[in-house]
Amino acid sequence: MASSRSLSSGPSARGTRVQGQKVLAIILAGGKGERLGVLTQGRAKPALTFAGTYRLIDFALSNCVHSGLSDVWVVEEYELHTLNDHLSNGRPWDLDRTHGGLQVLPPFSDAGEEGRFAHGNADALYLHRRLIRQYAPDVLLVLSADHVYTLDYRPVIQSHLERGAGVTLVTTSLPEGEDASRFGVVTVDGAGRVTDFAYKPEQPNGQTVTTEIFVYDGPKLLALLEELHEKAGDHLGDFGHELLPAFVERGEAYAADLGGYWLDVGLPEAYWQAHQDVLQGHSVTLDNPEWPILSSSIPRMPARIDDGARVSGSLVSYGCRIGGTVKRSVLAPGVTVEAGAVVEDSVLLRDVTVRAGVKVRHAIIDEEAQIDAHVGGSQKLTVVGARAHVQQVVKGGEEVGPGPE
Numbered sequence: 001m002a003s004s005r006s007l008s009s010g011p012s013a014r015g016t017r018v019q020g021q022k023v024l025a026i027i028l029a030g031g032k033g034e035r036l037g038v039l040t041q042g043r044a045k046p047a048l049t050f051a052g053t054y055r056l057i058d059f060a061l062s063n064c065v066h067s068g069l070s071d072v073w074v075v076e077e078y079e080l081h082t083l084n085d086h087l088s089n090g091r092p093w094d095l096d097r098t099h100g101g102l103q104v105l106p107p108f109s110d111a112g113e114e115g116r117f118a119h120g121n122a123d124a125l126y127l128h129r130r131l132i133r134q135y136a137p138d139v140l141l142v143l144s145a146d147h148v149y150t151l152d153y154r155p156v157i158q159s160h161l162e163r164g165a166g167v168t169l170v171t172t173s174l175p176e177g178e179d180a181s182r183f184g185v186v187t188v189d190g191a192g193r194v195t196d197f198a199y200k201p202e203q204p205n206g207q208t209v210t211t212e213i214f215v216y217d218g219p220k221l222l223a224l225l226e227e228l229h230e231k232a233g234d235h236l237g238d239f240g241h242e243l244l245p246a247f248v249e250r251g252e253a254y255a256a257d258l259g260g261y262w263l264d265v266g267l268p269e270a271y272w273q274a275h276q277d278v279l280q281g282h283s284v285t286l287d288n289p290e291w292p293i294l295s296s297s298i299p300r301m302p303a304r305i306d307d308g309a310r311v312s313g314s315l316v317s318y319g320c321r322i323g324g325t326v327k328r329s330v331l332a333p334g335v336t337v338e339a340g341a342v343v344e345d346s347v348l349l350r351d352v353t354v355r356a357g358v359k360v361r362h363a364i365i366d367e368e369a370q371i372d373a374h375v376g377g378s379q380k381l382t383v384v385g386a387r388a389h390v391q392q393v394v395k396g397g398e399e400v401g402p403g404p405e
Contacts, residue, residue, distance in 0.1 A: 199240025
């Protein structure tokens, strides 16, 4: 393991401050994202492309920078090379600094302990407790790396400090009828205190859920992690298993409403829906001049639209070449849709090729896939050189699919 001195000593120890309190932001980017199936095979979920030219982790990083938080740690585990290529030492977010800035924490073996991966997000904080303690933040902002939203974290931190909270949970209200059982469901009193918390309940008692944006009192968090570890043993699991219920029981948990668009894209249908929200203008404003989503990118030529092509209600990234028909779809850089091909209500990731005669509808197509009209009448879609998660593919009026899970 590299020395922790660069993370906690010297000028970097001054840290970012809000109301005089030192703030450290930690983005947890280590989960496998297994619910996304083939889309996260060989790729870290935070590095998954979103809206053509962005990656999922860009939202948390951009929010930190625009909130004036310049000390940001990214905790990695799974397929970390795919994420490191994108992080580029923090340069796209102006976090490549001599002191502080972006610090990437890969898996490590601690002194006197056998190295292991975290068993949940609370366990991940426990594994890095010594580095956190050496940095000595007054406030610890803990974020997930795979949610679509924009938020100024400073008012949440200020409210947290004014209340003297142990933890502040940023919450949102799901629309009626949407399944809340995938999230932590909270009950809040008139003073903003969380009076009840249920983690992924089978029968939710409401639609107010956590967004996995948490502001912790640094010393209280570290002390509670140690206490819970003594009781629970090796693995603390996720926030909702032991950590948040303990804060709620002590009366030290408060809630702050997000007040805007938020979506967890951890399921294929949610990932697809998030792109439809962008197209329909229901999502965050990606190019807001006051709060742009920042990202790294590979220079390519502008998109080319050939004679006879038809494009409507879609996002077409740089490097694409369109000869066919594209409707209500998002095309990442380098996608080719040949003349005679049709793409509707779909998300095509980087360098996908849709050959003439193919119709793609309601689909998510992974990077570098080539979909050819000669697939034939097989019950499974054959993809050359890549993976695909396909809800439906139609060729020449004949349905071919579903695609391989």
